[in-house]
Amino acid sequence: MNVSVPIMIFGWVPLTLALFCFLRPRNAILVSLILGWLFLPVARYEIKGLPDLTKQSIIAYSLFLGVVLFDHKKITAFKFRIYDFPMLVFCIVPAFSSMTNLLGPYDAFSAALNQTTLWGVPYLIGRMYFNTLSEIKVLAVALIIGGIIYSPFILYEVRMSPQLHRMFYGYHVQSFVQTLRGGGYRPSVFMEHGLAVGMWMGAASIMAVVFWYTHQFRKKFWGLNVRWVMPLLLLTTILEKSTGSIMLLAIGVVALLASRIIENRLPLVILMCLPVLYVGTRATDVWSAEGLINWAKKISTDRAASLEYRIDNEDILSEKAREKPILGWGGWGRSRVYDKTGEDISITDGMWIIVFGQYGIVGVLALLAMMIQPLGIVLSRYYIYQWREPNVFIAVTFGAIIGVYMIDNLFNGMYNPLFIVLIGSASGLALQPLEKFKKKYQRAVRYIAEGTQVTRII
Numbered sequence: 001m002n003v004s005v006p007i008m009i010f011g012w013v014p015l016t017l018a019l020f021c022f023l024r025p026r027n028a029i030l031v032s033l034i035l036g037w038l039f040l041p042v043a044r045y046e047i048k049g050l051p052d053l054t055k056q057s058i059i060a061y062s063l064f065l066g067v068v069l070f071d072h073k074k075i076t077a078f079k080f081r082i083y084d085f086p087m088l089v090f091c092i093v094p095a096f097s098s099m100t101n102l103l104g105p106y107d108a109f110s111a112a113l114n115q116t117t118l119w120g121v122p123y124l125i126g127r128m129y130f131n132t133l134s135e136i137k138v139l140a141v142a143l144i145i146g147g148i149i150y151s152p153f154i155l156y157e158v159r160m161s162p163q164l165h166r167m168f169y170g171y172h173v174q175s176f177v178q179t180l181r182g183g184g185y186r187p188s189v190f191m192e193h194g195l196a197v198g199m200w201m202g203a204a205s206i207m208a209v210v211f212w213y214t215h216q217f218r219k220k221f222w223g224l225n226v227r228w229v230m231p232l233l234l235l236t237t238i239l240e241k242s243t244g245s246i247m248l249l250a251i252g253v254v255a256l257l258a259s260r261i262i263e264n265r266l267p268l269v270i271l272m273c274l275p276v277l278y279v280g281t282r283a284t285d286v287w288s289a290e291g292l293i294n295w296a297k298k299i300s301t302d303r304a305a306s307l308e309y310r311i312d313n314e315d316i317l318s319e320k321a322r323e324k325p326i327l328g329w330g331g332w333g334r335s336r337v338y339d340k341t342g343e344d345i346s347i348t349d350g351m352w353i354i355v356f357g358q359y360g361i362v363g364v365l366a367l368l369a370m371m372i373q374p375l376g377i378v379l380s381r382y383y384i385y386q387w388r389e390p391n392v393f394i395a396v397t398f399g400a401i402i403g404v405y406m407i408d409n410l411f412n413g414m415y416n417p418l419f420i421v422l423i424g425s426a427s428g429l430a431l432q433p434l435e436k437f438k439k440k441y442q443r444a445v446r447y448i449a450e451g452t453q454v455t456r457i458i
Helices: 004-022 025-039 055-070 072-076 082-100 105-129 133-160 164-169 194-213 226-239 243-262 266-283 290-299 301-321 351-381 384-388 390-408 417-430 439-449
Strands: none
Touching: 004 025, 004 055, 004 164, 025 055, 025 105, 025 133, 025 417, 055 072, 055 105, 055 417, 072 105, 082 105, 082 351, 082 417, 105 417, 133 164, 133 194, 133 226, 133 390, 133 417, 194 226, 194 243, 194 390, 226 243, 243 266, 243 384, 243 390, 266 301, 266 351, 266 390, 290 301, 301 351, 351 390, 351 417, 384 390, 390 417
16 A cells, blocks of 8 residues: 555545635536545545545545535435335344344444445435436536546556556455456456446446437537547446346346337346346245256356355355344454354355345345335326437436446445445435426326327327
8 A cells, every 4th residue: 555545535635625715516416426435445444433435435425525515505405205114124233133132322423424425425416416317417527528538547457457556555355366257357447347447338338328328428428529429438438357247238228228129127127126036036045046056057157156156155144134134233354254163155146145134024125115115207207209309318227227237246245335326316216296398298197197199290
């Protein structure tokens, strides 16, 4: 670790406040959030009496402080609504878990504070600043720009191996062996793992495909000829060599375009239900997932072996979690599995199994509810025919991206603050009055209500 690490981590707060001085609050939030997530070092500083200071938490602290100092009216105008309930439960359940495990009031407060910082603050940002269709489109543009910015760094590491974090900050984040993939390298750039990079680029690629499909790209997009934006992001995602991210990219695009083309919500409803079905059957030990492993073997024996290893660990961790099913074991590794000598014999990969072990059924239900809520909101808010309005389809796309993100987190535990902002933006959108669309979309809704065929109208 070199001096650039504390400079970047501790300097991010004043830099973010400077952004609030010179930019509109919404734009300052986007710049701080995306550049911070893409380029801050993966580091951890222990602060006595407070949760550890990390890349994730410093971004949240910076944004919250900026809003309090420069746009406090947003916070004072905030009103709790039913859509906020899943996030509220997810933020406070660590406190109840700590108390029921007799870990003490300090641990309860610290655990809830950490959860609120990492999850509640980004959610609040999305809820307050990106709660209309036009603002959600700005968020979509920012996601694509973030993908474009990261592409040259990813391509560098594809060729030269994951070295950028070591070059700038003095150390590798993960074992170099984990970066080897398919005779080459899986870039991690400045994120904790190549899987996180793959999910980021996959989300940017899905949005780029939708922008192309809905003709939202102009002749130039952020200085690039638009004909190169989508191919650049897709190619970079593929070269990232994250099999799961590539498959989820394909699933997300197919589900979105299929729903749009056949004018039926069913593909996206299936996408929304998959995580719930998986977690429900695995947490209760109803399904062994053997069929999933056999299917994976037909695609790649190496990936199937990795999947089987994760599922084997899920089995023993689920068994341990079911010993305290309601509120879990709390923190400090209490939910992990140890042998008779006290050695940890478990590996926690999936976000859901981590939450199940630490916070029990209450935590898992809150996690699932807030992850499927965005897609549920947009599917119920807009008629399928209104998806022809580009901004509506972009909002639907964000709901699908969160669904894909949750599927990814069935097997990985890759936190991403931008996706939590999206969850908050969906909750904010649900509280807005219904938008007035162009005349043809209004006519479509009227004809639907009358039971008239509308394909000739649109």
